[in-house]
Amino acid sequence: MCGISGIAYAASMSPPDEHVVLAMRDSLKHRGPDDAWQWTAPGVALGSRRLAILDLSSRGRMPMSTPDGRYWTTYNGEVYNFRELRAGLTARGHSFLSNTDTEVILRLFADLGPAMLDRLNGMFALAIWDAGERSLFLARDRLGVKPLYYAARDGRLFFASEQKALFAAGVPARFDASTWEELLCFRYVGGERTVYEGIHRLLPGHYLIWKDGTTTIRRWWSLAGRVRELRDKEGPGDPVRWFRETFDSSVDLRRISDVPVGVLLSGGLDSSSVAASLALQAGRGVASFTVRFRERAFDEGPLARQVARRFGLEYHEITVGPDNLLERLRRASFLNDEPLAHGNDLHILAISEYAKPRVTVLLSGEGGDETLGGYVRYRPLSSTRLLALARRILPWIHSRVRLRGRLGKLARFLELESVDRFVMYNSCDVLPNDLRRLGMESGNEPQYRRSILEEAAQLYPFEPLRQAMYCDQHTFLCSVLDRNDRMTMGASIECRVPFLDVRLVEGLAALSSPALLSGGPGKALLLSQGRQLPRSPDQGIDDGGGLARCLYPSIAKRALRGIRMHLTFRDKLSVLLSILVWSGLATIGRRYLGNDAWIVALGLALVIVLMTQFELYRRLQDALRQHHAEPTPNYRQVEALFSLFASLPIDQPLPPMRASAISPDFANTLVSLIRELRPQIVLELGSGVSTIITAYCLKQSGQGRLMSLEQDEGYARLSRADLARRGLEDRATVLHAPLRPLTLDGRTWSWYDPTPIEPLHGIDLVVVDGPLQEQQPERLLRYPALPVLLGKLSPRAAILLDDCNREDERRVVETWLKEFPGFEAERLPGEKGTVVLRRPG
Structure with missing residues (x-):
């Protein structure tokens, strides 16, 4: 499981700046905290943040290539049948360097090209660069469990797991006002469009090929097409037995992992069924995680506890109330990139964060309602005759006595002009007529939703309930899966959904309505499994709105x-x-x-x-x-600042930059160097914005400490207060070190009092941004840094020097190289001039 990102561009174009590639990649750190890497070549840049699930070694690092270097991939997801696929490839002469599904997918693509997608059973979003054809291949799983976004801009194709990575590359986050009506009614923009102009989803079951600036998109999986194929074959003689065996197989496949696996347990029928199957196959002691509520009417904790006790689960719970929900709302909004569409986004995030110290993989019950007909809102569609009768009566009653609850909602639905519209708007709380009452003129119907409804009507003629299920599987379910992905991956948790195994989805869709529904909605197949699950009176149907209320x-x-x-x-x-x-x-x-x-x-x-x-x-x-x-460097600095905020968890405004402080481009260089070196000890000469940036970066990496020497006592106090306000004092210490006379080779300098650093050894990075030139008239003021610190540096240490466009700093670097020939200097682009010194090798 990972966060993926990348850029494809014509060979004649200049490559993207490295900091843009890194900003895209690292804006997705929450999706992959275990490893980060990128690969660039003429025409392409690929990035990956890895959450290690299979083969936890560095052999699973991405981007990954085939042995001949022709194909490169960055990949997000899990292919559960990868061992079976690997055996087939091995029989054809392939050998493997890792135990990952990533390598299997890459070799399969090298053999079969896009046709390999039909063989995958799993959830995935992947990118493969073909160096021979100079083409980029993007693909997404059948139901859209894993997200993938793209934007074509200025001859380049940008793609990523989340939109925020596209923003980090400079793609505009401009709201598309034409989506307002769909957003208000459905709370989610269905299909390829998003709420942002120019940013698209790659649709589930589709792939995209980019070559020489031309994009081609094809549908590689169609549920309607597969249902027609299965109808031509003999179906299962015993649907109940077929469902039980296939469901248990699906759960068993999703146990594949080299890290601990648990289950999200709400107490509802879907999650309880997943938990029961998992426990029966994995044995006692599987960790379960439950969100409880103080309001008894919405709390399924007692049911979840009964399920855990019956099947020997290790039960964990948290209680969520109004407290701290505002902060969770902000966090969830950041993770989601789009408006939150569901009432339980915050609680999935909270339980995922709670579960993370114990497990890295969670199974959940999403998809059960859409595939088995569980939503209570499907019920009115089960009888077209009763629906026609209600249409004559309820709206008339509602216009005179305002009905409440489900009857009132049904009356509002029946005001729609046709059964087709009832089907299309079945998942909505706000309807076009409500918008008209608010003074909004209703425009055209969402075209993608209309096209899916037409597919559904052809597949299930005169069956509005099945049509509504089919529409939900292509629209409403996508919003559910997006929510699940963002909130669990926001806590670095991989969430797997057994109900959406391709065998179940296709097989259930191909069953006749009597076999699937046993005369009405309510997940009859699931209820007939004989698992003796504890049940509430409403279990088996889903209201979908209780949590929000x-x-x-x-x-x-x-x-x-x-x-x-x-x-x-x-x-x-x-x-x-x-x-x-x-x-x-x-x-x-x-x-x-x-x-x-x-x-x-x-x-x-x-x-x-x-x-x-x-x-x-x-x-x-x-x-x-x-x-x-404008012909000024301002653009580069604004761009660098935008990249800086995208790559670090900066939660408060930074102090002013440029002038005597560091510039944003220097800050990005500092961040890149820290991520490369992963230093344990950083020494900074002169505190300020660089202190804050370094502390954020060390906190993000989870290791290393900064010691900063500051010549001005008042400024040292300000720096310490700024660190404390941001909660960074555990990663950085600012010490007052007034300038003292220092004699080197017979010459006296004004330099920092070295007493605080006497115990330091093994320094991995030195940031030289002081003493201040303005306060001291001596030439080569910063020269003492290297001779004083030489014996305290680690073998891999680097020295980062700012302000190298000034004559004095240039002479300092020249003097260092002359007197210390064991070092080499690399000049980096920057507004004020940046130089890095290291030992070769």
Whole structure:
């Protein structure tokens, strides 16, 4: 499991700057904290952040190549049948260097090309560069469990696991206003489009080939096509037995791992079935993780505990309430990149973070409702006759006595013009008619959703319930899977979904409705498995809205107030907009939409306030373009600053940069050097912004400490306070070291008091940004750094010197090289001039 990123471009174009490639890669660190690497060649740059699951050694490092170097891949996901595929490749003469599924996929592609996708059973998003053809191949799994985004810009193709990596490369984060209606009704933009102009999803079951600036996209898997093929064959004689055996096989395949595996256990039928199957096959002691709520009406903790006790699971739970939800909301919004579409995003994130110290892989029950017909909203579609009768009666009653709850929602649905529209909008809480009541003119239907509905109608004529399930499998389920991916990977957890094994998805879709539904929705096949699971009265159906109703009223005002405060210093206009939108939705929602939709309106208010940040992104991109048009170095520094914020967890504004402080491009060089060296001890001469940047980087890597010498006592106090405010004091220490006379080879210098560094040995990195030239008239002021520290350096140490465009610093470097011939100097591009000294080799 990984975060992947990359850029493809024509050979005639200049390659992307290295810091852009690294910024893309490292913006996805949460997806892969175990390893990071990148590979560049003419026409391509690939990046990978690895979460090690199979073969934890460095042999699993990506990007990975075939032995001849023709094919290179960066890959995210798991192919569960990779051992079977590997055996077939071995029989054909292939040998393998690792025990990863990555290598198997790469060799299979070298043999079969895109046709190899049909052989994969798993979840994946992958990129393969063919150096012979100079082409890039992108592909995504059948149901879209793993995400993949791309953007074509200025003759280049950018791709990544998450949109934030595209932003880090300079792709504009500009909100697409034409998606508003779909976003408000469905809470998610279906299909290839996203909420950002010019940024696309690669659709599930599709692949893309880029060559010489031309992009070709093909659908390699069609559920409708597979159902028709299976209908031509003899189906399972005993659907109940077939489902049980296939489901258990699916769970068993998803146990493949070299790290601990656990299960997300809600107490509901889907997750309980996964947990039971996992426990029966893996034995007692599998870790289960449950989110509980203080509100008894929404708490399934007692059921989850019964399941854990019955099947010998190691039970873990956390209780989530309104406290700290605002901070989780901000974190989840950052991870998701788009507005949050579901009421339980924050809780999946919380339980994943809780589970991470114990496991790296979790199984979950997503997909059961969409494939087995579990949603209660499917029920009205099970009888077209009753639906026609209700259409004549309920809207009339609703217009005179405002119905509440499910009857009120059904009445609103029946106001739609046709059964087709009832099917299309089945997953919505807000309908086009509601938008009209709010004064919004409803535009055209979302074209992708309409095309899927047409596929569904051809596959299941006169069966609106099956049509709704098919539509959900291509739209609503995608939003569920995106949520699951972002919230679990945000905690560096891989989440696997047994209900979406290709054998189950295709086989269930091909069953007749009587065999699948036993006369009505409610997961009859799952209930007939005989596992004796503890059940609540509503188990087997899913309301889908209870969690949001539980939480939104208690946190909405607090969250909105906090977010407005968070944005005040950045954009007062956005604050005003958020207040007006929230107040308007609240008033109109109470008056027109009824209780359930009022809760949704509160959620949408949260969404809208968060989306004001899109405007801030847009303004930053406008600033970048303006600076790029000017013949000044400003553009490069703004770009470098944007890259810096994308690659580090900087949660507060930085002190002013440039002038006497370091420039953003120097800060990026410092970050790259730290990531390359992974230093245990860093010594800095002169504190300031570089102190903060270094501390952030060390904290991000989880190792190393910084000692900073500062000649000015007042400035040392300020630096220490800044570190404490950011929670970085465990990684950095600022010491007051006033300038003292220092004699070297008969010459006296003013240099830092060396007393604090006398115990130091094995220094891996020295950052020389002091003493300040302005305060001391001596020439070669920074010269003493190397002779004083030489005996304290580790063999692999590097010395990073800023301000090398100045005559004095240039002479310092020349003198060092002359007097210490064991060092070599590399001059790096930078606004003020940057030099790195190292020992060769």
